[in-house]
Amino acid sequence: MKFAFFGSSLVSAYWNGAATYYRGLIRQLHARGHEVTFYEPDAYGRQAHRDIADPPWANVVVYEPTTQAVDMALDAAATADVIVKTSGVGVFDRTLEEGVLSLKRPHNTVIFWDVDAPATLDGLDADADHPFRALVPRFDLVLTYGGGAPVVDAYRRFGARSCQPIYNALDPDTHHPVARAPRFDADLGFLGNRLPDREARVDAFFVAAARARPQARFLLGGSGWDDKPLPANVRSLGHVYSHEHNAFNVSPAAVLNVSRESMARYGFSPATRVFEAAGAGACLITDAWEGIERFLEPGREVLVAHDGDEVARHLDAVMAGRARAIGEAARRRVLAGHTYAHRARELEALLDGRAGDAAPRRAGNWA
Template sequence: MSAGLRIAFFGSSLVSAYWNGAATYYRGIIRALHERGHRVTFYEPDAYGRQQHRDIPDPGWARVVVYPGEGEDGVRRALADARGADLVVKASGVGVFDALLEAAVLDMQGPATLVAFWDVDAPATLDRVQHDPADPFRALIPRYDLILTYGGGDPVVNAYTALDARQCVPVYNALDPATHHPVPPDPRFDGDLAFLGNRLPDREARVEEFFLKAAAALPDKRFLLGGNGWGDKPLPPNVRYLGHVYTADHNALNCTPRAVLNISRESMARYGFSPATRVFEAAGAGACLITDHWEGIECFLEPDREILVARDGDAVAEHLRALTSERARAIGQAALRRVLAEHTYAHRAAQVEALLMGKREGKRAGVLGRRLG
């Protein structure tokens, strides 16, 4: 674009990945938009202990505004501060004031201001509004200029279209090579297979199948489990629980074990075309990645050459039995080459910029047409 946009972004947190799986995605997209000349202000609540578990300071590539997580005065001040932006984004899953924000951002819509809903958990959002016709967000969907999602492909696009969205476009997760890249192995994370993910109802049964079942089948292998919420979960003796793993340690965790496991949440696997941030983090570190099966994997990484695919825990165990260090390195290097060539946040930011350019030109043309008419 000839001039950078002023973007107001209401999301869960930019500065903390604590109970916030979208942090890597937000950081990658927003940093890349900044590098293309756009100015982003990120508005986030002080909630869920995230400010007490920050893993980055306020970055130079975005202005961060933290508002109180209790009482409406703070969020309404944030909304007032955002007025006049060229683009206002309400992300899903802020965690507090979601319904208020979903309606209030639409009050800023106008000839010079686009308003977008950026859905970082489209399966959950769609399941909710499809099962509850009275959900207040359902009636707001057609009013947004644009719905962006971080995954889902045609199933999500078609579902939002059926709810009368003006336009729905997936902007997939990707790699930020500045933050996720190969590093030397770290003895703290030595093992055969590592899995990193918070304990969530939509994921737990799949973790039992793909990770814990494989660990029980391979008592001679060493498994690492990272993420919040697993402390009271019964684990096989060959599984070491790491607790919350801060972003600064993600590269070492990806680079050290022989392989890294991705386990999609049930809803993400059901919709397909939903590669988690961990997929690109691991590939960017040159890790050998094993993933549960979901439709659309081949659009991002080639099975058996750039990624290993398993349909159950037995298949995970079989991959580990057969996986030599040499093959693991070859798969990891092939994945790294692929994501650098096609799946960085620079690629995604260029996509978003082109999309916004088209929407702004279309809005200007519509306003001019109404004036001339």
């Protein structure tokens, strides 16, 4: 089958946390015989901060952020069997949503793929006149990269014909154990961009833990933190390129996941870095959110904290020797059930209209 994706960026993770999600899934779709074209705007400095060159497993079309260029991209995508508009492209989002819906034909499938469903749904709840409300029922399928039953039920309330999570996962070819890197040496590392609905939770879990353990070394990676006052034992790195994520995950004694506020509230929303850390065999400490046990077993495969003090106590245990066993158990779990190969089969099954696993298919042989 031919897929056309309109998303933020496939080739750059700069201010674009969904990049590795797109890459893992699309790479597996290609491996299963599908042809994917990814349309992304030249915006927000992402092309200047590429993590990868154009990959052999997708056609990447970079278009200028103009109405004319958007129209040309939509025209080029019209022949695809599956046309996807993701959330958060960042420029011309509403134009693209209306545009892909205009391409709906009896023989194709048009999907809205929400990589930040809690934020989208909160916006729809807050505004009875939100223009996206009228578009939701027109998509053949709404997919999300998390949220579980709360997100599915909310989308159905807004008239979605069908809604299904396709969760984040691991690409074991890109996220795996590597040698430790002195640059990332620390007791606890956190990697995430500074965002309005994340910063307070980073303060509560990461910064508070650093203050509680002044003798420990903390490492902060991600964009936007340059002017934030931090404790003396926190070292800020700025943007960390995706090819460095493995080293970032394995070098500290443990790494921390902190969910954005809305994702923690909805639950069932594991961030991409949960699986990246597990795939590298890192010892992961995560903030508490409903549904974590669906992905990793608390206490054995992941350590769960409800506040910064609990993060600090987990760190004490990690530094006393628990890290390796937790990291190895997490890696086994995600390899067994949470890779992008699993997710690609789930997507095929949805598109094929079956409840079970889909058998591997080649382009032109979707029967």
